[in-house]
Amino acid sequence: xxxxxxxxxxxxxxxxxxxxxxxxxxxxxxxxxxxxxxxxxxxxxxxxxxxxxxxxxxxxxxxxxxxxxxxxxxxxxxxxxxxxxxxxxxxxxxxxxxxxxxxxxxxxxxxxxxxxxxxxxxxxxxxxxxxxxxxxxxxxxxxxxxxxxxxxxxx
Amino acid sequence: xxxxxxxxxxxxxxxxxxxxxxxxxxxxxxxxxxxxxxxxxxxxxx
Numbered sequence: 001x002x003x004x005x006x007x008x009x010x011x012x013x014x015x016x017x018x019x020x021x022x023x024x025x026x027x028x029x030x031x032x033x034x035x036x037x038x039x040x041x042x043x044x045x046x047x048x049x050x051x052x053x054x055x056x057x058x059x060x061x062x063x064x065x066x067x068x069x070x071x072x073x074x075x076x077x078x079x080x081x082x083x084x085x086x087x088x089x090x091x092x093x094x095x096x097x098x099x100x101x102x103x104x105x106x107x108x109x110x111x112x113x114x115x116x117x118x119x120x121x122x123x124x125x126x127x128x129x130x131x132x133x134x135x136x137x138x139x140x141x142x143x144x145x146x147x148x149x150x151x152x153x154x155x
Numbered sequence: 156x157x158x159x160x161x162x163x164x165x166x167x168x169x170x171x172x173x174x175x176x177x178x179x180x181x182x183x184x185x186x187x188x189x190x191x192x193x194x195x196x197x198x199x200x201x
């Protein structure tokens with residue numbers, strides 16, 4: 001069964017996704033954006049945070065709405081949407097703070113858990129180690145960054 | 156064509172303004188580029 005998510009507005013061929021995190025009295029505009037890496041044109045860097053009124057993104061924010069599960073599922077939906085538009089690209093992200101690192105780790109774990117239901121959506125997930133190596137993601141290991149790549153017929 | 160794509164995705168909604176060039180965000184994005192740049196081996200993808 002598909003996990004509940006917030007309604008998402010998608011723009012620019014899957015590069016920008018917006019949704020509202022909602023609680024009783026507070027609505028927080030969230031954005032998931034994908035920005036091309038300057039080091040590798042195949043890689044897009046994931047940005048997630050609160051969209052501020054001036055257009056800046058607060059990547060240090062943490063949800064006060066007690067809706068983390070919903071937010072995680074919605075971010076995963078945005079990642080899946082990105083790959084619909086750009087199946088040949090790679091997504092990379094890294095935690096800006098220890099809290100963010102934990103958040104992204106939760107995203108990855110949830111992402112993997114979600115994969116069991118839709119087997120047609122298959123991805124390769126890698127972790128950056130702190131000694132500048134990259135390896136297939138292991139659930140019990142701590143990484144400083146991640147890569148997600150959609151498998152193609154030849155991989 | 157771009158406008159048509161936007162309408163298809165969002166029923167004609169206008170995309171909110173997003174600034175990806177703020178110094179704070181650039182610093183965060185740069186962290187990812189540094190990870191990629193410092194890798195000892197090429198990426199394990201084609």
